Amino acid sequence: MLGYLISPKGDDKDKWxxxxxxxxxxxxxxxxxxxxxxxxxxxxxxxxxxxxxxxEGHLFVKKIEEIEYHKEIKDAIKxxxxxxxxxxxxxxxxxxxxxxxxxYEEEVKKNYKxxxxxxxxxxxxxxxxxxxxxxxxxIMTNEAPQFMSYSDTPKTFRNGILHMVADDxxxxxxxxxxxxxx
Numbered sequence: 168m169l170g171y172l173i174s175p176k177g178d179d180k181d182k183w184x185x186x187x188x189x190x191x192x193x194x195x196x197x198x199x200x201x202x203x204x205x206x207x208x209x210x211x212x213x214x215x216x217x218x219x220x221x222x223e224g225h226l227f228v229k230k231i232e233e234i235e236y237h238k239e240i241k242d243a244i245k246x247x248x249x250x251x252x253x254x255x256x257x258x259x260x261x262x263x264x265x266x267x268x269x270x271y272e273e274e275v276k277k278n279y280k281x282x283x284x285x286x287x288x289x290x291x292x293x294x295x296x297x298x299x300x301x302x303x304x305x306i307m308t309n310e311a312p313q314f315m316s317y318s319d320t321p322k323t324f325r326n327g328i329l330h331m332v333a334d335d336x337x338x339x340x341x342x343x344x345x346x347x348x349x
Contacts, residue, residue, distance in 0.1 A: 208317040211324065217248050227333040234299040234342045239307075243330050250327020271314050275328050279340060282306060290344045303342045 222228055222244045231240050254268065286302045311325035333340040339348075 208314070208319050208321060208324065211249050211253055211321065217245060219244050222247065225334050226336060227330045230333050230341050230343070231303070234303060235296055236300050236303060236342070239303065243326075246323050246327040247330040247334070250324055251331060253324070253327075254331075267315050271312070272328055272332065274312055275325055276332060276338070276340070278312070279306060279329060283341075283344070283346075287344045287346065292345075295343070295345060299342050299344045302344055 219241060225247075227243065227247060228240055231237075231243055282305070283302070286298065286305075290298050306329065307322070307326050309322075311320045311322045314320040314324065329340060332338045333342075339346075
């Protein structure tokens, strides 16, 4: 609620105003999120047209290029951009969700690492690129773990988080199989 109160809405950044109706609507949304056993995941949409060329130098794109999976790059960029926007605009502006988001990200990374180690143990060096593409597809198509009380956490959300983590030089998310240190 604090995030909602301190985040100005509208185009005029010099003016801060929350109507009683807006406040009541926000309270109702948060109440449903916290009280209902299940709720629907926020609609995922990117607020602007995606400039795909702007993402070509990103680390997560280079990791997909490393396995020569060029036809997946556009989808990965779209997932990255949409989820980055959703996380910033929906979740992190509401302080109550920050810890839950961090917990979800940790769960996604832990699941990824287990599957990566398993796939790396079974890799044939002559088919490394093919097996890495298969691994990428498996990760992207697996069911996403449930986020908070949302009954319909989309794969796109989990995939976007993986791309965001893969874009971090301090994280060890990669698609090319064979690294025994993961």
